[in-house]
Amino acid sequence: MDLNTTASDAKRLIVLDLDDTLYDEADFVASARREISRRLSEKYDLAADELMSVMEHPRDGENAFDALDRHLRGIAGVKIDESIDWMVDVYRSHMPDIHLAKPVEDALKQLAADKRNCICVLTRGHFFTQTNKAHALGLYRYLSMPPMICAIGKSEDVADNKDDCFRRLHKLPDVTVRISVGDNPATDFATPNGLGWVTIAIADHGRNIHPQNFDDVAPGCRPSYVIDSVAELPAIVESL
Numbered sequence: 001m002d003l004n005t006t007a008s009d010a011k012r013l014i015v016l017d018l019d020d021t022l023y024d025e026a027d028f029v030a031s032a033r034r035e036i037s038r039r040l041s042e043k044y045d046l047a048a049d050e051l052m053s054v055m056e057h058p059r060d061g062e063n064a065f066d067a068l069d070r071h072l073r074g075i076a077g078v079k080i081d082e083s084i085d086w087m088v089d090v091y092r093s094h095m096p097d098i099h100l101a102k103p104v105e106d107a108l109k110q111l112a113a114d115k116r117n118c119i120c121v122l123t124r125g126h127f128f129t130q131t132n133k134a135h136a137l138g139l140y141r142y143l144s145m146p147p148m149i150c151a152i153g154k155s156e157d158v159a160d161n162k163d164d165c166f167r168r169l170h171k172l173p174d175v176t177v178r179i180s181v182g183d184n185p186a187t188d189f190a191t192p193n194g195l196g197w198v199t200i201a202i203a204d205h206g207r208n209i210h211p212q213n214f215d216d217v218a219p220g221c222r223p224s225y226v227i228d229s230v231a232e233l234p235a236i237v238e239s240l
């Protein structure tokens with residue numbers, strides 16, 4: 001990607017994390033479990049609700065897929081072909097049933113309408129998983145450039161950590177204000193803070209996948225602002 005040609009007129013660079021920033025990642029997890037349950041239910045005539053329930057209530061020491069695998073092996077008279085690897089593959093590759101909350105969508109619309117804003121999504125994960133999420137959420141219409149995905153796994157032409165991406169984005173020309181919006185103090189704020197960016201955390205309302213405890217991290221990992229929702233972002237951006 002040639003960053004020099006993507007946002008030459010932008011004055012404010014707004015870099016948005018994806019999971020647990022623009023939507024609740026727990027909704028993605030639930031979507032994957034529904035898809036796994038649906039496929040098994042259709043193939044083997046099993047009750048999808050029961051399969052969902054098994055994944056939602058694993059025994060001590062089990063994860064959701066361990067629990068489902070144990071359950072499936074215990075069904076008398078049914079030989080299940082699908083393995084835990086299959087479940088992981090469906091989890092990563094399915095087109096998720098996830099949506100932007102209306103206030104988040106309204107905020108993105110408002111930010112995108114201001115031509116001084118260059119809006120980018122920066123996320124880490126499996127390439128197709130993160131791409132599917134961005135499509136399902138309808139993010140492309142609001143972005144000034146394709147999502148930057150720090151891929152877990154193979155691809156050689158993408159950086160493998162968010163810090164490298166932040167440093168690349170920092171070189172975008174004609175930008176006077178740079179903003180990182182995220183949820184995770186371990187990955188979303190330290191490098192931007194070091195580069196002099198404004199950092200904004202979306203508060204965890206109890207559903208986040210990664211812990212959000214600003215007291216337990218080094219001062220450099222703490223955000224400049226903590227807000228309740230992306231809906232508050234346009235007002236802060238406007239004030240910078």
Ligand SMILES: [Mg+2]
Pocket residue numbers: 017018019020021182183184
């Ligand atoms: Mg996140």
